[in-house]
Amino acid sequence: MSVVDTKRATVALVGNPNAGKTSLFNRLTGLRARTANYPGITVDLRKGTVALPGQSAELIDLPGLYSIDALSPEEQVAKAVLLGEIDGADVPDVVVLVLDATNLERNLFLASQILDLELPTVVALNLIDAATAADIRIEVDKLAAELHCPVVPVSAKTGRGVPELKKLLHERLSSPLPVLQTEHQSCTTGCTGCQFSARYDWAERVSKAAVHSPDMLGRRTAAVDKLLTNPVVGVFAFLAVMLGVFYLIFSMASVPMDLVDETFASLGEWANQQLPETISNRALWFGGVFAVSMSLLAGSYWAARIRWSRTSTAIAIVTSAVVALLPLEDFRSLLVDGVIGGIGGVLIFLPQICILFFFISLLEDSGYMARAAFVMERLMRFVGLPGKAFVPMLSAHACAIPGIMAARVIENWRDRLVTILVLPLLTCSARLPVYSMIAALLFAESPFKASLVFVGAYLLGIGAALFSAWCLKKTILKGDAIPLVIELPSYRMPSLINSLQLVAERGMIFVRQAGTVILLISVILWALATYPKLPDAQVEQVAANAGANAEQQVAQASLAYSVAGRVGKLFEPVFRPLGFDWKINVGVLTSFAAREVVVSTLAIVYGIGEDSAEDEATLVETLRRQQRPDGTPVFNMATSLSLLVFFVLAMQCLPTQAVTKRETGSWKWAMLQLGYMSGLAYVAALVTYQVCTRAGLG
Ligand SMILES: Nc1nc2c(ncn2[C@@H]2O[C@H](COP(=O)(O)OP(=O)(O)OP(=O)(O)O)[C@@H](O)[C@H]2O)c(=O)[nH]1
Ligand SMILES: [Mg+2]
Numbered sequence: 001m002s003v004v005d006t007k008r009a010t011v012a013l014v015g016n017p018n019a020g021k022t023s024l025f026n027r028l029t030g031l032r033a034r035t036a037n038y039p040g041i042t043v044d045l046r047k048g049t050v051a052l053p054g055q056s057a058e059l060i061d062l063p064g065l066y067s068i069d070a071l072s073p074e075e076q077v078a079k080a081v082l083l084g085e086i087d088g089a090d091v092p093d094v095v096v097l098v099l100d101a102t103n104l105e106r107n108l109f110l111a112s113q114i115l116d117l118e119l120p121t122v123v124a125l126n127l128i129d130a131a132t133a134a135d136i137r138i139e140v141d142k143l144a145a146e147l148h149c150p151v152v153p154v155s156a157k158t159g160r161g162v163p164e165l166k167k168l169l170h171e172r173l174s175s176p177l178p179v180l181q182t183e184h185q186s187c188t189t190g191c192t193g194c195q196f197s198a199r200y201d202w203a204e205r206v207s208k209a210a211v212h213s214p215d216m217l218g219r220r221t222a223a224v225d226k227l228l229t230n231p232v233v234g235v236f237a238f239l240a241v242m243l244g245v246f247y248l249i250f251s252m253a254s255v256p257m258d259l260v261d262e263t264f265a266s267l268g269e270w271a272n273q274q275l276p277e278t279i280s281n282r283a284l285w286f287g288g289v290f291a292v293s294m295s296l297l298a299g300s301y302w303a304a305r306i307r308w309s310r311t312s313t314a315i316a317i318v319t320s321a322v323v324a325l326l327p328l329e330d331f332r333s334l335l336v337d338g339v340i341g342g343i344g345g346v347l348i349f350l351p352q353i354c355i356l357f358f359f360i361s362l363l364e365d366s367g368y369m370a371r372a373a374f375v376m377e378r379l380m381r382f383v384g385l386p387g388k389a390f391v392p393m394l395s396a397h398a399c400a401i402p403g404i405m406a407a408r409v410i411e412n413w414r415d416r417l418v419t420i421l422v423l424p425l426l427t428c429s430a431r432l433p434v435y436s437m438i439a440a441l442l443f444a445e446s447p448f449k450a451s452l453v454f455v456g457a458y459l460l461g462i463g464a465a466l467f468s469a470w471c472l473k474k475t476i477l478k479g480d481a482i483p484l485v486i487e488l489p490s491y492r493m494p495s496l497i498n499s500l501q502l503v504a505e506r507g508m509i510f511v512r513q514a515g516t517v518i519l520l521i522s523v524i525l526w527a528l529a530t531y532p533k534l535p536d537a538q539v540e541q542v543a544a545n546a547g548a549n550a551e552q553q554v555a556q557a558s559l560a561y562s563v564a565g566r567v568g569k570l571f572e573p574v575f576r577p578l579g580f581d582w583k584i585n586v587g588v589l590t591s592f593a594a595r596e597v598v599v600s601t602l603a604i605v606y607g608i609g610e611d612s613a614e615d616e617a618t619l620v621e622t623l624r625r626q627q628r629p630d631g632t633p634v635f636n637m638a639t640s641l642s643l644l645v646f647f648v649l650a651m652q653c654l655p656t657q658a659v660t661k662r663e664t665g666s667w668k669w670a671m672l673q674l675g676y677m678s679g680l681a682y683v684a685a686l687v688t689y690q691v692c693t694r695a696g697l698g
Contacts, residue, residue: 009057009173010090011050012081014114015098016107017064018365018489020126022046022498023156024098025061028166031497044505045077052170060092068113072411082117094172095121096165101131101138101153102490104211108203111147112189121149121187122168129155130492136213143210149187157495221491225371229488234375241372242394245359249352249398256351264344268336275332289324289331334526342522352429353402353510354503356395360406361502365494369409374488383466384473386410389419393465396426400656404663405506414479418472420663421673424656425465425649427458430596434647437599440620441640453644460648464680509662525593529564556606564590578646578682579639579689581628588646595652638692646685651677 029048046061063074084091144151154161377387396403410416443449546553568586591598626634
């Protein structure tokens with residue numbers, strides 16, 4: 001019996017980006033992976049079980065790294081795992097060093113560093129099929145001798161060599177302390193502590209000794225690359241590719257998005273119908289509601305993998321009890337408007353997120369993304385960002401959330417942070433309802449001028465994002481632009497399974513978020529706009545005075561009476577210089593959770609019935625009719641433009657904030673984002689309003 005048998009042995013896969021670790025992981029585990037997220041780390045690690053003869057081991061798929069001098073969070077996590085610095089985890093029992101056989105020399109730099117860690121190591125010489133196809137011949141024995149380490153040629157694509165690799169792993173795990181093989185026990189390069197250049201020299205020497213590749217290799221690749229990395233052609237090629245991707249996202253996503261929309265609408269309707277008109281048996285009702293809310297809570301705890309503690313149980317019980325004791329009408333509104341409406345409003349973006357990640361992962365696996373980063377580098381350098389920041393910036397035009405998640409393609413942590421911080425300035429689709437409302441308010445008669453509103457708003461967002469990135473790089477996130485050091489990987493057929501797996505993982509992260517954080521936010525917002533309730537006497541009074549549209553008048557008066565309404569009045573002095581009245585304030589404030597909410601809030605505060613709220617013309621007509629105490633229209637040119645500028649620049653999206661927190665690991669950055677964007681929005685709207693009124697547009 002060996003020592004490692006007493007607990008489950010762990011095997012870590014380590015290697016350069018794109019060396020095929022994940023593909024090999026899938027081969028070894030049979031695709032049964034779960035994503036682990038260590039506390040305090042925002043990097044996801046994939047874990048699974050590999051069945052070896054007579055035992056099983058835990059396999060960890062580490063993020064790809066170029067060196068262990070830890071630049072990016074992913075590299076730091078990979079390094080921490082290898083050194084056993086992660087809480088609750090020991091040093092892996094065996095390390096599988098995955099090398100790309102088509103690019104051995106480049107991979108050997110990292111190999112030299114990993115081997116110097118002197119951990120029990122096995123080398124998987126992956127992509128051997130591709131190397132053979134390219135006429136690259138590798139002398140495996142020579143390589144093993146140079147590395148002082150067993151080497152198995154494998155192909156994660158065809159499965160060649162995988163049984164041999166498993167056998168070797170089994171041997172390593174079951175005889176951890178072989179007496180005779182001390183030399184092989186831990187592999188070394190004998191290069192410990194070497195300088196960079198010595199490692200490069202070593203890599204070159206080893207690769208010269210063991211690799212025989214034809215001189216003609218990559219002629220076609222070189223020709224293609226000459227075009228794709230050309231400063232002019234390359235940029236246009238990239239723009240064309242991204243335009244294509246976004247066209248596909250918008251055209252493909254519309255059907256599933258409508259489906260989500262309709263599903264939640266009918267779910268709300270269904271729930272509404274299922275609720276009784278009156279509650280005859282209060283005890284039974286309490287029991288039922290309590291049981292349902294407890295199981296929902298348990299479900300979301302499970303989905304979010306939060307450990308169930310005594311405090312959380314207590315909070316859950318109290319919350320459920322409060323929910324069960326709500327008056328029936330309030331319960332109805334909480335369920336339909338707060339919970340179902342709130343979650344549906346966010347899940348509607350799931351299709352876009354999934355499709356985006358699918359294409360990003362195809363582009364990355366194929367090797368094209370490295371070329372794209374190379375050409376965009378020159379343009380992005382003006383504001384101090386790396387070329388790869390272009391991809392998240394484009395994605396953010398659909399929704400900031402996938403954009404922020406896509407920022408993971410940026411290796412350098414500072415650059416990633418700057419990108420994340422400025423991304424929400426770019427116009428996302430949630431702003432479109434606001435833009436179209438204002439365009440209609442201002443230029444309903446001129447489609448050309450209305451489209452200028454859109455173009456102007458988009459340009460303002462892009463300009464503000466680039467400017468803010470430049471400022472951040474010059475101030476708090478100072479740092480030299482790290483030159484792009486990636487070598488261009490060879491082109492490869494992307495793997496559909498890898499891409500779908502990534503989509504499933506990223507999709508799950510988003511759904512979990514919607515089921516927990518976003519649910520909570522929706523409920524809180526609902527409560528703020530509902531309580532305290534207008535006293536019955538006042539309801540009757542308002543209804544009696546209102547006549548025909550009593551329902552709308554009551555809704556308006558109730559909102560004014562609620563916390564949200566009172567806060568709107570409280571903020572009058574703050575927003576008056578921007579040309580907003582208290583009703584607009586309520587819209588601005590409620591939309592801090594989700595900006596598109598402003599349209600429906602304005603519809604309610606300005607007294608538009610539920611039915612006509614969907615009809616843009618009615619909303620716009622009603623808004624146009626609104627007058628200030630002095631008889632001038634509320635929504636004049638100055639106020640409308642100021643409102644537009646405010647919504648282009650303000651950080652009004654709690655889900656985005658939650659994702660920023662998740663990706664940066666701290667609320668500090670999310671708060672900074674909220675702070676600087678709100679400040680920017682306020683000042684810009686103030687300037688817009690004041691300039692417009694002075695120019696006689698008031
Ligand atoms: N032909 C061939 N292609 C492979 C092989 N292994 C992986 N690939 C392809 O190489 C690309 C990258 O593979 P991944 O498994 O994602 O590489 P990785 O090392 O996990 O990459 P990172 O997670 O980015 O570090 C994918 O397009 C795979 O389909 C192989 O043995 N043969
Ligand atoms: Mg991988």
